[in-house]
Amino acid sequence: MKLYTYFRSSAAYRVRIALNLKGLSYDAIPVHLLRGGGEQLQESYRAINPSGLVPSFEDGGMTLTQSIAILEYLEEAYPQTPIMPADAIGRARVRELAQIIACDIHPVNNLRVLRYLVRDLGLSEEQKTEWYRHWLVGGLEALENHLARDLAGGAFCHGDTPTIADCCLVPQVFNAQRNGIDIAAYPAIARINAACIAMPAFVAAHPSNQPDAE
Amino acid sequence: MKLYTYFRSSAAYRVRIALNLKGLSYDAIPVHLLRGGGEQLQESYRAINPSGLVPSFEDGGMTLTQSIAILEYLEEAYPQTPIMPADAIGRARVRELAQIIACDIHPVNNLRVLRYLVRDLGLSEEQKTEWYRHWLVGGLEALENHLARDLAGGAFCHGDTPTIADCCLVPQVFNAQRNGIDIAAYPAIARINAACIAMPAFVAAHPSNQPDAE
Incomplete structure (x- = not known):
């Protein structure tokens, strides 16, 4: 492949x-x-x-x-x-968490969008940074609240092994940190990220x- | 429910x-x-x-x-x-088409983003419209090309019955038309949309x- x-x-x-x-x-x-x-x-x-x-x-x-x-x-x-839970409700929960990142956070903050803001709309670097922070912080807050409410227990987004949700969470945290966001404000996200990045597959x-x- | x-x-x-x-x-x-x-x-x-x-x-x-x-x-x-195909490759294809809409088109053009452009960034209505058109047209072109290449045959996005991909396509076309975009330029999208909106469930x-x- x-x-x-x-x-x-x-x-x-x-x-x-x-x-x-x-x-x-x-x-x-x-x-x-x-x-x-x-x-x-x-x-x-x-x-x-x-x-x-x-x-x-x-x-x-x-x-x-x-x-x-x-x-x-x-x-x-x-x-x-497996990177999905065995039960339908667990799978629904994992897909929900993954989509919060993949639909609500990442698409508004990826390279092509940030570029368009500066090159085509003529925004300043400060405005671009404020845009990035606005959507990222709102998205991480929502994700944190979803995790706090829905946590199935365990070290990862849903249970004791990584799922599709963790595959989405870690790159989003990396992206946030590269843009100067401190994720300590989001304890569930920070804890799950730490558990993931210790694993060889994530490294x-x-x-x-x-x-x-x- | x-x-x-x-x-x-x-x-x-x-x-x-x-x-x-x-x-x-x-x-x-x-x-x-x-x-x-x-x-x-x-x-x-x-x-x-x-x-x-x-x-x-x-x-x-x-x-x-x-x-x-x-x-x-x-x-x-x-x-x-069923709103998903019975085979893994068919399901992958349907998810791909749905995500093109749900990740690449809709999140950059939804209400909260368009509002932020005008209220927080002070863009003009013309700039907002240009933003909308830019992401929508690029997204519809990509979707049309994916459909043309991958079409499994049949009246819908994938085969002879509506799937999750069609559940995403029809609202996106509605949104585009409401914003003055003519979808006749996208023959596969237009044909599939017409087949869907004739069905009572879509009506x-x-x-x-x-x-x-x-």
């Missing part, structure tokens, strides 16, 4: 964690999001992923995009080391441990 | 379609996103959904938020009239047919 990835992409990072948790080896094909106006926007890459985004994933003859769809596919196709997926790291 | 909904919310509209497709009756609890500074932000609603967003869904003793998590839960808990879920419609 192949993963089209960029070391700092939160969405690619999610998939790298899941592949590692399941012990699946893959070829990492780097797609540089900044070089040459963005390799992800070039014709050759759009033939793989018409959205012009990373990650893209190839398994057998199939090409799949969208990180959450890839995570769900990995769980169905490679059930070893190996970290941006700094990727072949294309700078 | 109860659905906290707003007639024009795309995310609530997705869930209404799925409930109708499965023939599940529910109590609609309107949450007015504009009145009183937004009922979704009030303490009493945040006790139900800490994110302060619609929809929220209650079934038995469980409260669940995030439209895609609710759709997946409905499919697992109420398998009648009953339409914003204009909700108890809180204005």
Whole structure:
């Protein structure tokens, strides 16, 4: 299998964690999001992923995009080391937590949006930073409250083993910290993140441990 | 079961379609996103959904938020009239299409983001419209290309019956049309939308047919 990835992409990072948790080896094909106006926007890459985004994933003859769809596919196709709970309500809860990050936080704060604010709308760096903080802080507060209310117990987002929700949480925390946000204000998030990043699967997926790291 | 909904919310509209497709009756609890500074932000609603967003869904003793998590839960808990394909690759494809809408288009163009652009960043109505068009058009083009490449045949996003992807497509098209976008430029999207909106389940879920419609 192949993963089209960029070391700092939160969405690619999610998939790298899941592949590692399941012990699946893959070829990492780097797609540089900044070089040459963005390799992800070039014709050759759009033939793989018409959205012009990373990650893209190839398994057998199939090409799949969208990180959450890839995570769900990995769980169905490679059930070893499950990353979803066994019960329907548990799965619903995990999907809810994952989507809070994947729909409410990440899309408004990713590279293409921040770039558009500065380049196309002419916002200042300060306004961009305020935008980032606004959506991130609101999102982390909501996630913290959901976790506090819904916690199934255990060291992770839901129970005693990492799930798709943890695959989303860790890259979001990394992104926040890189942007100067202190996550100590969110004790459940901080505790779960600490439990995750101690695991080899998460370490190996970290941006700094990727072949294309700078 | 109860659905906290707003007639024009795309995310609530997705869930209404799925409930109708499965023939599940529910109590609609309107949450007015504009009145009183937004009922979704009030303490009493945040006790139900800490994110302060619609929809929220209650079934038995469980409260669940995030439209895609609710759709997946409905499919697992109420398998009648499936809204997901029977095969893993088909399910992956449907999730990919749904996430293109739910992660790449809707979050940057929803009410709270458009409001922030105008109220907090002081953008003009023209700049807001240009922002909306930019993300919508890019997203619809990507979706059209994914559909053209991946189409499993049949009248809908994937095959001969509506899936979670169609539950997301129709509200996004409604939102686009309400904002003056002509979807004729996207023939696969236009054709699939036409097939969907002819079905009673989609008609009953339409914003204009909700108890809180204005």
